Amino acid sequence: MEQFTLAVDGSGRILLPAKVRKQLKLKKGSALIARVNEEQLVLQTRSQVLREVQEVFSRYRPKGGKLLSDELIADRRREARRELER
Numbered sequence: 001m002e003q004f005t006l007a008v009d010g011s012g013r014i015l016l017p018a019k020v021r022k023q024l025k026l027k028k029g030s031a032l033i034a035r036v037n038e039e040q041l042v043l044q045t046r047s048q049v050l051r052e053v054q055e056v057f058s059r060y061r062p063k064g065g066k067l068l069s070d071e072l073i074a075d076r077r078r079e080a081r082r083e084l085e086r
Contacts, residue, residue, distance in 0.1 A: 002020075024045055
């Protein structure tokens with residue numbers, strides 16, 4: 001983990017060093033997610049946040065690996081076929 005000092009300007013802006021922007025593939029206008037944890041500021045890219053959320057929800061995935069949404073869609077299709085057969 002790399003550590004560096006950032007300065008806050010009069011408008012409250014901070015400037016990330018070019019090396020960090022390049023490492024994180026940040027371009028002009030790139031969005032970062034900012035979170036304040038007690039007295040700590042955490043900046044993450046959208047892809048980092050997405051990965052974290054996916055990890056949290058992957059715990060709820062059934063052991064067989066089948067998504068609950070896929071099961072729901074299959075159930076609805078079976079019900080629709082039964083309705084058409086009546």
